[in-house]
Amino acid sequence: MKVFKNCRSKLDEMQEQNLRKLESWGYWLTWGALLLSMMIQMLIYREDAAKYLKGEWIVFMASNIYMVIGCVRLGIWSRRGIPSFKSILLISLLAGLATGIFVAVYNYLSYGDLFTALITVLITGLCTFVLCLLALSLSLSAYKKRRQQLDGEGDEK
Amino acid sequence: MSKNLKLKAARAERDMTQKALADAAGVSRQTINAIEQGEYNPTIKLCLTICRALGRTLDELFWEDEENESL
Numbered sequence: 584m585k586v587f588k589n590c591r592s593k594l595d596e597m598q599e600q601n602l603r604k605l606e607s608w609g610y611w612l613t614w615g616a617l618l619l620s621m622m623i624q625m626l627i628y629r630e631d632a633a634k635y636l637k638g639e640w641i642v643f644m645a646s647n648i649y650m651v652i653g654c655v656r657l658g659i660w661s662r663r664g665i666p667s668f669k670s671i672l673l674i675s676l677l678a679g680l681a682t683g684i685f686v687a688v689y690n691y692l693s694y695g696d697l698f699t700a701l702i703t704v705l706i707t708g709l710c711t712f713v714l715c716l717l718a719l720s721l722s723l724s725a726y727k728k729r730r731q732q733l734d735g736e737g738d739e740k
Numbered sequence: 741m742s743k744n745l746k747l748k749a750a751r752a753e754r755d756m757t758q759k760a761l762a763d764a765a766g767v768s769r770q771t772i773n774a775i776e777q778g779e780y781n782p783t784i785k786l787c788l789t790i791c792r793a794l795g796r797t798l799d800e801l802f803w804e805d806e807e808n809e810s811l
Contacts, residue, residue: 595766595767595768595771595786596767596771596782596783596785596786597767597768597770597771597774597780597782598768598770598771
């Protein structure tokens with residue numbers, strides 16, 4: 584159809600590759616900016632944050648879920664990371680620590696109590712660590728299963 | 741990546757400009773220039789199209805000895 588003919592890419596392979604790189608940078612820049620914007624808004628709005636951040640949170644989570652499902656489907660774990668229990672343990676620890684510190688700052692600014700803030704580092708950090716480890720373990724197992732499936736495809740003689 | 745002087749020479753032999761080769765291969769002049777300058781590593785599909793446009797083989801235009809190969 585003429586309409587679809589006009590919709591075909593006008594770029595050659597190098598331009599296409601360059602555009603994809605640009606789009607990839609754009610995606611990660613937007614991802615980081617969205618995360619930062621949500622964190623700042625949480626610190627500004629405090630208790631009301633959940634009310635104002637619903638839209639951003641849905642978009643952020645949807646993009647993350649899309650990426651995880653897409654990567655598992657393609658049998659890709661990460662560009663540089665190693666798909667092992669040790670590495671997901673380290674990532675979960677870092678995520679737990681980062682979230683714990685953020686929530687501690689948030690609570691200290693909200694309630695002004697240093698002891699409560701420090702306790703939250705432990706509680707929130709531990710919860711984030713466990714949830715992260717669980718989510719990453721599930722992703723790792725799905726990735727390994729898919730990898731095995733993809734490696735078994737086609738006829739190898 | 742090193743410059744692809746073989747491609748440049750083959751194009752010059754045929755008295756073709758980068759634009760003419762680009763048109764024959766269905767890509768932009770910028771892409772042909774990047775391949776010649778060694779700034780872009782083309783797909784095998786584009787290599788074949790360029791070879792056909794210049795009447796050369798893949799070996800003649802794109803083969804590199806191991807010591808000259810740098811990615």
